[in-house]
Amino acid sequence: MPEFHRPSLKALVPIAALYILAGSFASANADAVPGITPTGILLGGTHPYSGPASAYGVIGKGIAAYFAYVNDRGGVNGRKITYKDQDDAYNPAQTVQIVKGLAEQDQVFAFFNTLGTPSNLAIRQYLNDQKIPQLFVATGATTWGADGVKYPYTLGFNPDYQAEATIFGKNIVAHQPDAKIAILYQNDDFGQDYVTGLQKGLGSKASQIVKMASYEVSDPDVRSQMATLQGSGADTLVIAATPKFAVGAMVALGQLSWKPTTYLTNVSASQTAMQAATKAGGAAATDGIISDAYTLDPTNATQANTAGMKLYRDILAKYGQGLDPNNGFILYGMAAAYTMVDTLQKAGKDLTRDKLMDAALHLNEKNPFLWPGVELQTSPSDHFTIREEQLIHYNNGVWEPAGSVIDARK
Amino acid sequence: MKTFALAAVVVAIVPWLLPQYIAFELAYAGAYAIAILGLVILTGRNGQISLGHGAFMAVGGYTVAIAATRGGWPPEAALLLAAVLCAFLGGIVGVVALRLSGAYLALATFALAVSVAPLLKRFKEVTGGSQGITLATAHAPGALAGVLASERWLYYETWLVAGVLFAASWFALQGRLGRALRALRDNEIAAVSFGINPVIYKTLAFAWSAAYAGIAGALIANATAYVSPDSYALQLSITLLIGAVLGGLGSMWGAIAGGVIVEFLPLWAQTINPAASSLIYGISLIVVMIAMPGGIAGGIQRVARTLSRPRGGSQPERT
Numbered sequence: 001m002p003e004f005h006r007p008s009l010k011a012l013v014p015i016a017a018l019y020i021l022a023g024s025f026a027s028a029n030a031d032a033v034p035g036i037t038p039t040g041i042l043l044g045g046t047h048p049y050s051g052p053a054s055a056y057g058v059i060g061k062g063i064a065a066y067f068a069y070v071n072d073r074g075g076v077n078g079r080k081i082t083y084k085d086q087d088d089a090y091n092p093a094q095t096v097q098i099v100k101g102l103a104e105q106d107q108v109f110a111f112f113n114t115l116g117t118p119s120n121l122a123i124r125q126y127l128n129d130q131k132i133p134q135l136f137v138a139t140g141a142t143t144w145g146a147d148g149v150k151y152p153y154t155l156g157f158n159p160d161y162q163a164e165a166t167i168f169g170k171n172i173v174a175h176q177p178d179a180k181i182a183i184l185y186q187n188d189d190f191g192q193d194y195v196t197g198l199q200k201g202l203g204s205k206a207s208q209i210v211k212m213a214s215y216e217v218s219d220p221d222v223r224s225q226m227a228t229l230q231g232s233g234a235d236t237l238v239i240a241a242t243p244k245f246a247v248g249a250m251v252a253l254g255q256l257s258w259k260p261t262t263y264l265t266n267v268s269a270s271q272t273a274m275q276a277a278t279k280a281g282g283a284a285a286t287d288g289i290i291s292d293a294y295t296l297d298p299t300n301a302t303q304a305n306t307a308g309m310k311l312y313r314d315i316l317a318k319y320g321q322g323l324d325p326n327n328g329f330i331l332y333g334m335a336a337a338y339t340m341v342d343t344l345q346k347a348g349k350d351l352t353r354d355k356l357m358d359a360a361l362h363l364n365e366k367n368p369f370l371w372p373g374v375e376l377q378t379s380p381s382d383h384f385t386i387r388e389e390q391l392i393h394y395n396n397g398v399w400e401p402a403g404s405v406i407d408a409r410k
Numbered sequence: 411m412k413t414f415a416l417a418a419v420v421v422a423i424v425p426w427l428l429p430q431y432i433a434f435e436l437a438y439a440g441a442y443a444i445a446i447l448g449l450v451i452l453t454g455r456n457g458q459i460s461l462g463h464g465a466f467m468a469v470g471g472y473t474v475a476i477a478a479t480r481g482g483w484p485p486e487a488a489l490l491l492a493a494v495l496c497a498f499l500g501g502i503v504g505v506v507a508l509r510l511s512g513a514y515l516a517l518a519t520f521a522l523a524v525s526v527a528p529l530l531k532r533f534k535e536v537t538g539g540s541q542g543i544t545l546a547t548a549h550a551p552g553a554l555a556g557v558l559a560s561e562r563w564l565y566y567e568t569w570l571v572a573g574v575l576f577a578a579s580w581f582a583l584q585g586r587l588g589r590a591l592r593a594l595r596d597n598e599i600a601a602v603s604f605g606i607n608p609v610i611y612k613t614l615a616f617a618w619s620a621a622y623a624g625i626a627g628a629l630i631a632n633a634t635a636y637v638s639p640d641s642y643a644l645q646l647s648i649t650l651l652i653g654a655v656l657g658g659l660g661s662m663w664g665a666i667a668g669g670v671i672v673e674f675l676p677l678w679a680q681t682i683n684p685a686a687s688s689l690i691y692g693i694s695l696i697v698v699m700i701a702m703p704g705g706i707a708g709g710i711q712r713v714a715r716t717l718s719r720p721r722g723g724s725q726p727e728r729t
Contacts, residue, residue: 050688052643086680087687092542093634093641097435097677100561104431118542122636125547141541188531188540218528 035109036351041079041344044086044108046098047115047138051089056115058323059138060085062333063113065320066341076344079351084108090115092122099123103132110135110356113157113336117141117189120154128153133356135343136336136385140164140267142193148383153353155360155378157336159294159386161190161240161265162197163408167292167389168238168263169201170406176261180210182234184225184249186241187214194240194265201408210234215245226252236261243268247277250289254281264291266389270328271299274394292389293399294374295335298326300399308368335369339376339385342367373405384409414577421569425562434561434633435673440568441629443669444575446653447662448622451579453651454659455588456615457595458507459515462522463623464647466496468530468637470627475543475637476536485548485632489571492628493621500620504613523647527639542638545631564633571629575622576662591615623650656698658705667706671698 035042047060064083071080084106088095095114102108110133114120117139127134128151136157137144144156172179183198185191191214199206211232213225222245229237237260239249246268253262269291278286296308303309312334316325323330344351347359363385365376371390378385387408392399425433445467452458470492477488503522507515530537537543549555550563558566582588590611593601598608631637649672657668679690702709 051645089645089676089688090640091643091645092636092638093438093630094676096634096636097431097438098680100431100434101677104429116640118540118636118638118640121541121544121638122634125544125635129547143541190540216528216532 033109033352034107036079039079041076041081041351042106042108043081043083043110043112043340044099044102044106045083045112045114046086046088046095046119048090049087051091053090053116056138056329058327058329059113059115059333061320061323062330063337065315065323066334066337068319069315070341076341077349081341083112088119090119092118095119096122096126099126103130109351110353112136112340113138113333115139124151124154131353133353133360135360136339138336141189145384153357155383155385157339157385159389159408160384161193162200163384163387164266164292164389165194165197165240166201166408167391167406169198169203171391172236173202173205176236177205179208179236179261180234181208181236181238182210182229182232182260183212183238184222184229184241185212185214186245187216190267191240198238215241217242221245221248223248223252226256230256230258234260236263238263239268240265241268243270243273247273247280250277250285251281254285262289264289266292266294269293269399271297275397278397286394289394290402291392291394291399293371293392294386294389295328295332295370297399298328298331302398302400306372311368331369335367338367338369339363339365371405418573421573425565430559430561433565435677437561437564437568437633438630439669439673440565440572441626441633441669442650442653442672443666444572444629445623445626445650446657446668446672447576447579447665448619448626449650449654450659450662450665451583451591451622452615452619453654455583455595456591456612458612458615459512460519460619461516461647461651462503462519463620463650464642464644465522465526466500466620466623467627467630467646468526468642469496469499470624471631471637471641472530472537472543473624474628474631475545478545479543485628489625489628492624496624497617497621501613501617503620504616507616508609508612520647523644526642530639530642540639542636542641545635547635548632568629568633571625575625580662652695656695656705658707660704661707664705664707671706
């Protein structure tokens with residue numbers, strides 16, 4: 001088979017030459033703190049700009065807009081932030097390679113808001129071995145807070161699913177002590193975290209859960225599950241479902257003429273999802289649903305005049321050309337970027353990675369992009385970053401606050 | 411033989427000329443090359459198409475992860491187990507594939523790729539569900555650990571395995587087996603009339619190919635030190651086929667070119683513009699396919715022939 005012999009060397013030589021060339025550019029300065037110069041800070045990140053989760057890509061753009069705004073106003077302690085954000089297509093194997101490249105070749109100072117539970121799990125051990133901060137990761141898994149002692153260089157941002165469900169559980173105990181509870185949940189870690197949190201919040205009342213029904217992401221819809229739950233005679237329903245299925249569940253409420261007190265996970269409480277459910281199932285499907293929020297909601301007219309919302313729109317007008325300001329993911333990115341800048345500021349002028357972690361673990365912050373009253377707190381023994389949330393009611397097409405902010409810690 | 415020896419020397423020296431992280435990325439390229447070699451054998455030699463090789467990579471990856479974290483197996487032993495397991499599964503798929511051909515076979519194997527992630531999430535007790543399994547970082551064994559950092563060790567491990575598998579394929583395809591596979595590809599009826607048993611050879615091709623994908627999956631899981639259903643999305647199976655076509659389905663060197671492309675093209679596209687990386691990736695694919703319809707290996711061959719051809723003369727195309 002002559003085709004196996006001939007081209008071999010010619011194929012290898014240019015490839016090898018290319019790598020040698022690439023290698024000669026890599027150099028490390030042992031004395032300096034990686035990623036820190038007198039005028040700049042280099043941060044690394046990953047977001048899925050392509051692939052199945054590409055809807056989250058705009059988070060990176062919200063972050064970039066906020067950093068551009070901060071840089072134009074003089075940066076952080078005289079240093080401008082460069083954010084090297086790359087596309088990992090939501091594939092953990094790709095995240096690992098990108099992160100190693102950013103750490104070793106680009107010598108980033110810290111990683112910020114890397115997105116996705118699998119992706120962050122894949123890089124956590126490496127970054128902690130290297131003592132590189134992995135800050136304010138964009139995922140709601142409970143492990144970021146719960147395993148903070150084992151992984152001291154890793155810190156979450158989003159309230160974890162268990163905390164959210166705990167808040168629902170506490171609210172049920174406080175307002176409907178005799179509730180008969182039904183749960184619809186997605187059969188994966190997200191859904192199961194949710195069930196665990198709810199049981200925790202209900203405490204001794206956990207026995208009042210009369211029926212649980214789960215669905216698979218591959219299921220066509222959740223109608224049969226909803227009929228089963230209705231048949232149990234429950235008067236309270238908790239929906240721990242991703243948007244597509246949550247909309248289906250709300251529509252089913254209208255069709256089955258079932259009117260339980262309904263709690264809906266924040267994951268699916270976007271205005272887009274609520275409008276879709278109202279359109280398909282009528283106002284009865286969504287009216288009075290309870291959910292929770294921790295960031296501002298760009299589609300909520302009642303917040304249009306808050307300082308945070310004004311700042312958000314001003315920044316987007318100048319630094320976020322072409323972005324849809326009503327997309328809540330952009331606002332989320334900006335909220336996380338605010339906390340990152342705040343942390344860098346507090347870490348002081350003599351930046352080191354350990355000082356950054358120290359600042360990140362002593363936060364007590366009022367973030368203008370979070371729901372008014374929601375505060376961000378960390379301590380060396382508490383790696384849960386946001387654990388406060390505002391309960392909200394859906395009334396006449398708008399989310400309205402109900403009661404005061406609840407802290408899942410207490 | 412001289413070519414192989416020289417290639418081996420180049421492979422041995424390369425990681426010392428490059429930063430660690432590129433050696434690490436080259437380890438992935440080597441693993442992808444192994445999986446693509448499996449496709450070159452199956453599709454290029456035997457004419458059977460598979461859009462489901464990502465599923466075999468998943469089986470290989472999870473075999474290593476589960477054997478290492480639950481059974482305390484060394485990754486090298488788990489690698490063998492992954493190969494055996496995938497060969498077995500590939501054999502089963504191969505039997506089913508006997509009844510299908512062309513687009514129908516593509517669709518059937520596509521179903522494999524689609525079902526792998528939901529299955530992994532379903533059996534949470536074993537697979538860790540959607541959070542997956544975290545492995546210990548791979549280190550060189552014993553005294554070698556002092557000389558070789560983790561990244562370079564992974565590079566040598568992968569390319570050593572790749573070298574063995576490429577050599578094995580080369581010898582196997584030289585003789586009766588290679589001829590039988592090609593005969594079945596070109597004309598099955600004629601092949602059968604020469605006494606070639608299609609059931610045995612086609613099933614064997616599938617098992618062989620699946621074993622290579624499984625080994626590749628195992629090596630990647632070991633390098634990433636993490637497996638989750640998201641690592642084996644549908645995209646992976648398609649990427650492998652893209653790598654095989656771009657590298658060149660006709661030759662084993664094409665598999666190496668394919669591995670390098672699959673690994674480095676997306677990373678390179680990032681550096682141009684992170685927001686439009688998939689666009690740049692796509693355009694590059696189209697350009698390569700138009701410029702080199704026989705894949706990169708075929709293209710280099712053609713250029714080499716043109717250069718060595720005496721001026722004015724013409725030589726028949728080699729196939």
